[in-house]
Amino acid sequence: MAEREQQAVLVKEIQARLERKVKENEISFLEYWKEQVDQAAALKPEGVAALQMHVRKISDRMANRIQTLKREP
Numbered sequence: 657m658a659e660r661e662q663q664a665v666l667v668k669e670i671q672a673r674l675e676r677k678v679k680e681n682e683i684s685f686l687e688y689w690k691e692q693v694d695q696a697a698a699l700k701p702e703g704v705a706a707l708q709m710h711v712r713k714i715s716d717r718m719a720n721r722i723q724t725l726k727r728e729p
Contacts, residue, residue, distance in 0.1 A: 689718070 692714050701707040 689714075692717075 696707070696710045696714060699707070699710060701710065
């Protein structure tokens, strides 16, 4: 029984670490893309077309990153 209790404690500890790491990664991800969007919002484009082009570039970068992550094992 003691071994099972130790395993349960170990599993809970590993789960807590994993959840903390996932949360840290998500925060980092959101901070990066928020900075990118804030930069786009701070621009003074000469029209809607220029702003749309900048937003498309951000979107393309996000799509490329998603594809890269999906390819990694």
